[in-house]
Amino acid sequence: MSSTVFFILYRLLETCTSFFFYFSVFLHSFLASYLIYNLYTREVRELNPPEVSDSVLQFASWGVHGQQLIYIFENNIYYQTDVQSSSWRLTSSGQEGIIFNGIADWLYEEEVLHTQAAHWWSPDGSRLAYLTINDSLVPNMLLPCYTGSLYPRGKEYPYPKMGQNNPSVRLYVVTLDGSSLTTELKPPDSFEKSEYYMTMVKWVTQERLSVRWVNRAQNMSILSLCDVTTGDCTKKHVMTSEKWLDRQNEEPIFSKDCLTFFVTMPLKHGGRGMFNHITMISNQSDGQGQEVNLHHLTSGSWEVIQILAYDETTHLVYFLSTEEGSTQRQLYRLSTVDPFHKECLTCSLFRSECTYYDAVLGPDYQHVLLKCRGNTSWPTHDSAPGGQAVSDRFSLSWDSVLVSSDNIIVARLDGRGSGFQGQRILHEVHQRLGTVDVQDQITVIEHLIRLPYIDGNKVGVYGKGYGGFLSSLMLLSHSSLFECGIAVAPITNWRLYGSAVAEKYFGYPVKEDHKHQV
Structure with missing residues (x-):
């Protein structure tokens, strides 16, 4: 079999369209022309x-198998068994700006899945799961373009705001044996007549998919296991919250028989609130029906960031985690037969300067690919609630230039509303963004300007997006503290923001209308 490789040739369209697709609206998506290049014969085909x-x-x-190819054109999915064969269309309902097959619309790409792709290969490549997102009832946003012509033009795209119609979404599985047999996976009964999001899809076996369904209020989610031949989904776990649920993109780790799986769940730790920890859930038959056994494997006032793998032979669970009060991210493992005793696998490595890792376990669980992403000198930031501004992750940005060249001190804060410090701190901003989070920023600034090496008359504030929202409020409420300020693309009215994010923090506008105003 000859080796082939993709070369991507970006085709710049006329100015307005190119700007819209690559920069302004879809964070991860783009348009491109593709060539297939045979490295041996030097044959090139479009x-x-x-x-x-x-x-x-x-x-x-x-x-995932051989030379299989998938591509999406005009919102429809096309498939090729190999580079020499002709392709066939798997879907035909696609419509520009209305029906999306296998790719995300604006809302799902930006706020739900956080990726352009809305399709998933089965482990053996014999099936493809994909979303069909219907925006036919979603109001459109107009993006004006003032370049390339004498008069301004505009590009419309579906953009649901608070209380407006959301896209409807369905999940299908299509066989790739030539029959194109397609099965729809049914939502849970409790969601059948209500609005919901699909936040996670994962193949567990060749015939089973794990799917997470979240209600529009985002305070209830159902994790189900679906049979792709019948389309029936079995409820495996339900989560609820008085405020909102986080981590709804998390992929559960299943055992081979699908009777046991691992997820993170909030667990109370004394008076310090709830922290996300590993929970093992088993479904076993007691002769009378299904009995659900739930075991918390970790605990404490620290957070499990990500569950990576479960080795059934050794009964070991691998995961990334912080420590109490730490900004590090290290690789750990623990035994399901001896829980609460975790072992740090990266804390004593020879590269002691690295304290922030990403990790990928090998198929045999004997090796791990580690990516050192930071040290204690360089913080990073996330301009959204639930993010982490202070960590050991490495970054080079405008801050680095200011610090290294202009004698400027840059300070960041993980106050109330930030992530990885437990549910109490995370949920402090529920229905009151721009209040306690601003107070925390001001308190830190008032402390810093009292330090002898800081000139309190030369303090500025900068923020983008949600950070721009906070910067604007700080400048309005405490202008005497700042010499200058920059607010890039600030949120000025939460009713104008995307539905998934705004409703998550403020609730549905029918009942909470007064809380959406800045």
């Missing part, structure tokens, strides 16, 4: 739908 030549595609990638 990747195009059968009915179109010289096309611009929305997505293209290899499959």
Whole structure:
């Protein structure tokens, strides 16, 4: 079998369209032309739908087996068994700006899935799961473009705001044996007549999918296991919250028989509130029906960041975690037969300067690919509630220039509303963004300007997005503290923001209308 490789040739469209798709609206998506290049024969062929030549595609990638190819053109999915074969169309309902097959619309890409792709290969490549997102009832936003022509033009795209119609979404599985047999996976009964999001899809076996369904208020989620041949989904776990649920993109780790799985759940730790910890959930038959056993494997006033893998042979669970009061991220493991005794695998490595890791376990669980992403000198930031501004993750940015070249001190704070410090701190901003989080920032500034090496007459504030929202409020309420301020793309009215985020923190506007105003 000859080796092939993709070369991506970006085709710049006329100015307004190019700007819209690559920069302004869809964070991860772009349009491109694709060529398939044979490294041995030097043969080059364009990747195009059968009915179109010289096309611009929305997505293209290899499959998981051999030379399988998938690409998306005009919101429809196309499939090739290999690079020499002709492609066939798996969907036909796609409509520009209305029906999206296998790729995300604005809301799902930006706020729900956080990726352009809305499809998932089965482990053996014999099936493809994909979302169909219907924006036909979603109001459109107009993005004006003032370049490239004498008069301004505009590009419309579906953008649901608070209380407006959200896209409807369905999950399908199609077989890739030539029959294109398609099965729809049904939502839980409690969501059948209500609005919901699908925040996570993961293949567990060749015939089973794990799916997380979240209600529009985002205070209840259902994790289900679905049979792709019948379309029936079995409820495995339900989570509820008086405020909102976080971590709804988290992928559960299942055992091979699918009877046991691992997720993170909030666990109370004394008077310090709830912290996310590893929970093992088993479904076993007692002769009378299904009995659910739930075991918390970790505890404490620290957070499990991500569960990576479960080795059934050794009964070991691998995960990334912080320590109490730490900004580090290290790799740990623990035994399901001896829980609460965790072992740090990266804390004593020879690269002691690295304290922030990403990790990928090998298939045999004997090796791990580590990526050192930081040390204690460089903080990073996230301009949204639930993010982490202070960590050991490495970054180089405008802050670095200010610190190294201009004798400027840059300070960041993880106050109330930030993540990885427990549910109490995270939920402090529920229905009151711009209050306690601003107070925390001001308190720190008032402390810092009393330090002898800081000139209190030369303090500025900068923020972007949600950070711009906070910067604006700080400048308005405490202008005497600041010499200058910058608010980049600040949120000025939460009713104008996207539905998924705004409703998450403020509730549905019918009942909470007065709380959405800045």
